[in-house]
Amino acid sequence: MTTRIVLASRPKGLPELDNFRSEKMTLSELKEGEVLLQGLYYSVDPYMRGRMNDAKSYVPPFQLNQSLEGSGIAKVITNKSKLFKKGDIVIGLLPWQEECVVADTAIKNLNPLISPITYYLSILGMTGLTAYIGLMHIGKPKAGETVVVSGAAGAVGLVVGQIAKQQGCTVIGITGSDEKVKQLKVQFGFDEAINYKTVTDLKKAVAIACPAGVDIYFDNVGGEISDAVMSNLNFNARVPLCGQISLYNGSDVPMGPRLQPMLLTRSVLMQGFIVSNFQNLFPDALQQLTQWVKEGKLKFTDTVVHDFDQLPSALLGLFNGSNTGKMVVRA
Numbered sequence: 001m002t003t004r005i006v007l008a009s010r011p012k013g014l015p016e017l018d019n020f021r022s023e024k025m026t027l028s029e030l031k032e033g034e035v036l037l038q039g040l041y042y043s044v045d046p047y048m049r050g051r052m053n054d055a056k057s058y059v060p061p062f063q064l065n066q067s068l069e070g071s072g073i074a075k076v077i078t079n080k081s082k083l084f085k086k087g088d089i090v091i092g093l094l095p096w097q098e099e100c101v102v103a104d105t106a107i108k109n110l111n112p113l114i115s116p117i118t119y120y121l122s123i124l125g126m127t128g129l130t131a132y133i134g135l136m137h138i139g140k141p142k143a144g145e146t147v148v149v150s151g152a153a154g155a156v157g158l159v160v161g162q163i164a165k166q167q168g169c170t171v172i173g174i175t176g177s178d179e180k181v182k183q184l185k186v187q188f189g190f191d192e193a194i195n196y197k198t199v200t201d202l203k204k205a206v207a208i209a210c211p212a213g214v215d216i217y218f219d220n221v222g223g224e225i226s227d228a229v230m231s232n233l234n235f236n237a238r239v240p241l242c243g244q245i246s247l248y249n250g251s252d253v254p255m256g257p258r259l260q261p262m263l264l265t266r267s268v269l270m271q272g273f274i275v276s277n278f279q280n281l282f283p284d285a286l287q288q289l290t291q292w293v294k295e296g297k298l299k300f301t302d303t304v305v306h307d308f309d310q311l312p313s314a315l316l317g318l319f320n321g322s323n324t325g326k327m328v329v330r331a
């Protein structure tokens with residue numbers, strides 16, 4: 001027997017704890033080519049909100065009364081696989097279960113050379129890859145340019161800002177608390193940061209923070225924050241469209257300014273991207289990220305929430321800003 005967390009109902013608007021249910025389950029017998037895993041760390045990510053809807057997207061929806069799933073790190077307990085041995089630490093897309101049986105093709109051995117091990121779910125995993133590929137391959141920063149990143153103190157945002165600084169850019173972060181503003185400037189080297197929750201006129205605040213205008217806007221949040229930043233874009237600006245978290249819980253089609261005339265007249269390039277479509281870039285990107293982390297040129301932080309049963313509240317915490325850096329749950 002083990003414990004799992006299932007999707008009990010589909011949320012309308014902001015998810016609530018009632019949309020999840022924890023329950024006991026019996027694990028299936030191990031078959032040839034399968035391993036029994038004990039979960040160690042579970043990643044919670046904003047895209048999971050989309051999977052809670054019954055809607056077509058680039059990943060299939062979670063099924064009602066079935067375990068949710070996400071990236072995780074686990075330990076091999078027993079196995080009927082030639083690829084793994086007892087005690088191996090592995091990474092993969094894992095169900096929200098304390099223990100689980102998975103095919104050996106669904107996981108990879110993790111030889112953690114860098115600590116903390118959670119970095120493999122964040123800066124050396126999807127988070128770092130998203131930041132690197134979105135900024136370097138779509139944003140294409142040049143020294144001297146001004147980069148604005150929203151969701152700046154979140155997992156992706158922290159990495160974007162620091163890589164942009166390394167490229168010789170001026171970096172402005174937008175985030176949701178004074179504490180995060182301070183962290184961005186003092187700990188992570190951002191030139192300026194703006195608290196979107198307390199500023200009265202965000203458009204003006206961005207204009208003041210970016211006297212030479214905005215050359216790259218790395219958009220993690222969308223909505224009114226993006227409207228305010230984008231009205232400050234320069235000629236030939238680039239907008240890597242990474243996430244729209246401010247809209248994930250809405251059901252109406254959002255109304256906003258029509259930005260297309262401005263994109264047209266200022267020759268702005270705006271490109272949506274899904275990191276998993278850039279697998280060919282992963283090896284080089286990971287090598288570069290690993291080197292920067294080893295050299296101390298990229299700093300990072302995780303928000304580690306304790307215990308398996310806190311997975312739902314950790315996921316919900318992403319929507320009220322309770323994380324700095326990557327939100328992970330330790331079993």
Ligand code: NDP
Binds near residue numbers: 157180225275321322
């Ligand atoms: P984060 O660590 O940034 O977590 C969420 C953060 O978003 C919160 O801490 C909060 O910070 C901020 N936030 C939440 N609600 C709002 C809101 N209504 N308005 C403004 N900010 C809000 O998550 P990730 O770094 O993992 O992801 C960042 C974005 O990138 C997400 O939109 C995600 O969906 C997207 N993404 C896209 C990928 C791709 O392939 N395109 C891959 C990975 C992520 P604060 O205190 O500042 O409000």
